[in-house]
Amino acid sequence: MINALFGFTFVVGLALTLWAQWRVKGNFNRWSQVAARSGMTGAEVARRILDDNGLHHVPVQVVPGRLSDHYDPTAPAVRLSEDVYYSNSIAAISVAAHECGHALQHKESYGALVFRHRMVPVLNFTSGAAPFLLFAGVAFRMTGLLVLGLIFFSTVVLFHLVTLPVEFNASARAKQIMARQGFINGVEEERGVNRVLGSAAFTYVAGALVALMELLRYIVLLFLQNSSDD
Template sequence: MGFNSFMYMLIIPAFILTIWAQFRVKSTYKKWREVPVHSGITGYEAARHMLDTNGLQEVQIVPVPGMLSDHYNPVNRTVALSEDVYYGNSISSVSVACHEIGHAIQHKESYPMLSLRHRIFPVVNFASGVAPFLILGGFLFDYTNLIGFGILFFAVTVVFQLITLPVEFNASNRAREVMVSEGYITNEEERGVGKVLNAAALTYVAAALISLLELIRLVGIFNNRN
C-alpha cells in the first residue's frame, strides 16, 4: 500500500468524523434547548453575572442573529450571543453563554494559550489564504519549492488549530465550575451542560485532526518528490 493510499484511509474517516461532529453539535444543542434550567436564568443574565463577579463590568454583551454564532471579540471586549442564547433560559443557552464568558476571563487573566493564539492570528489569517495557492501552483508548474512554502504556511494554520483545543476546553471547564457554584444550574443539570459543551468541543478536535493528517500527507508528497 502506497503512502498516499494509507493517508487517504486515515483522512476519509477523519472527514466523516468532522461531518458527524457538526451534526452532533447541532442536534445536541437543539435537544437541550428544549430543557429550561431550574433557576430560570437566561443566557444573558448568566453571562452578565459571570462577567460582573469576575471584575469584567466593562465587557459588553450583545445579541446577534444566527444559530451558534456566539463568540468573544478580544479587540473590542464584546461577547456576542446568538439571539436564542441571549434570550433563552435553556441548558443549551446558559451553557453556550457561560462558555463565551470563559474566553473573556481567559483574556483578563492572560491565559497563555489564548494569548499565543491572539498573537499569531494575523499570521494565520495571511497563511490560510496563501497556502492553497502556493501548493496548487507548485503542483501545476511542477515547482517543488513552491509546494514546500505552501506546506509551511499550511503548517501555521494547523498549529493555530491545535492551540485552539486547550483554549476551548479550558473555557468550557471554567463555565461548568461557575454554573454549578453560582447556582445557574443544579448538579443534576450538569450532565446536560456536559453534553452541549463536549459536542461543541468535538468539532474543534475533528477539524484539527483532519488538518493535521492533511499536513502529514502533504509533507509525505513533498519528500517523495525530492
C-alpha cells in the same frame, strides 16, 4: 497512490467534520428543550459572570444567526445568538458561560489565548497563500513551492492545536462557575452541560485532526515527489 491518498484523507476529513457538526446540533437541540431550574437566561448568566469578575465594561450583545455565539476580544464584548441570549435552557446558559470563559481568559492574559491572538495577523496571510503554493508545488512538481506551502500550512495546523487548550479551558471555567453559582442544579443538568460543551469542543478536535491529516498528506507527497525525481 497519490489519488488514493487524497481520496482517503478527503473522505475521513469530511466524515469527521460532519459527525462533529451533527453532534453539536443534536446536543444543542436536545438541551434547548430543557429549562434550567435557575430560570436564568443566557444573557442573565453571562451578565452575572462578567459582573462577578469585575468585567462590568464588557457588554453582552445579541447577534443574528444560529450558533453564532462568540467573545470578541477587540471590542471587547460577549455576543450571543438569539437562541442563547433569550433562552433559559441548559444549552443556552452553557454556551453563554463558555463565552464568558473566554472573557475571563482575556482578563487574565491566559497564555494560549494570547498566543492565538498574536498568530492571527500571520495566519491571515499564510492561510490564504498556502493552498496556492501547495497546488502549484504538486501540479508543477516544484519542490521549493511545496516546501514553502508546507511551512505556511503548518501555521494553520498550529493555530488549530493552540485553539484546543483555549476552548477546553473556557469550558472548564464555565462548568465550575455554573455549579458554584447555582446556575445549574443536580446531576441531570450537569450531564446536559457536559453534553453541550463536550460536543462543541469535539468540533475543534475534529478541525485539528483534519488539519493534521492535510499536513501529513502533503508531507507524504513531498517525499514521493523527491523519491521519483531521484
